[in-house]
Amino acid sequence: MINQLRQRLAHHRPLRIREEGGKAGVLVAITDCHENPEVILTRRAAHLSTHSGEVAFPGGKHDDTDPDLLFTALREAQEEVGLVPDEVEVLGQLGQVLSKNRLQVTPWVGLVPVDVPLTVNPDELDAVFRVPLRYFLETDSLQTHRIHAYGRQMDVPAWRYEGFLIWGLTAYVLVDLMNLVFDAGIPIKTRPEHRS
Numbered sequence: 410m411i412n413q414l415r416q417r418l419a420h421h422r423p424l425r426i427r428e429e430g431g432k433a434g435v436l437v438a439i440t441d442c443h444e445n446p447e448v449i450l451t452r453r454a455a456h457l458s459t460h461s462g463e464v465a466f467p468g469g470k471h472d473d474t475d476p477d478l479l480f481t482a483l484r485e486a487q488e489e490v491g492l493v494p495d496e497v498e499v500l501g502q503l504g505q506v507l508s509k510n511r512l513q514v515t516p517w518v519g520l521v522p523v524d525v526p527l528t529v530n531p532d533e534l535d536a537v538f539r540v541p542l543r544y545f546l547e548t549d550s551l552q553t554h555r556i557h558a559y560g561r562q563m564d565v566p567a568w569r570y571e572g573f574l575i576w577g578l579t580a581y582v583l584v585d586l587m588n589l590v591f592d593a594g595i596p597i598k599t600r601p602e603h604r605s
């Protein structure tokens with residue numbers, strides 16, 4: 410699985426969107442374990458004003474002092490879960506997506522050591538956890554979750570894993586990764602920002 414991640418992302422040309430406004434970078438951190446790689450996810454703290462209690466990748470808004478969105482993703486991962494940027498082997502970028510708050514989000518995929526220590530920053534998160542990549546390839550684990558976004562009702566991909574609900578933008582990025590790298594063929598509707 411790791412070799413396939415490296416090969417597919419090395420030649421991938423990610424979808425870019427043109428949107429004015431705020432930008433964010435997230436890190437799709439995957440443990441470098443050939444037998445059973447896992448993706449690292451977080452649950453945002455309940456006291457936060459936006460996306461509270463939601464499962465997300467480590468990451469956040471671009472600061473004016475950040476040179477680029479990869480730097481943003483790595484900086485935020487360090488702030489949120491203590492992941493040191495030097496521990497991340499960046500493999501490539503996935504397609505950009507818009508959050509429900511109209512932030513342009515750029516996901517970066519990176520490998521991290523399987524035994525990398527992670528520490529939750531309680532100012533930002535309630536939990537950090539790992540999910541085997543194989544779990545997202547099991548067809549019976551995928552569900553749908555109905556949300557209100559862009560002024561209408563939408564069905565979005567979702568997974569439940571050990572009490573965590575993985576849905577929305579996070580689930581969409583995971584579907585993009587599974588379809589791109591592992592030819593998963595997970596059906597998904599085109600996002601509104603990708604229609605033009």
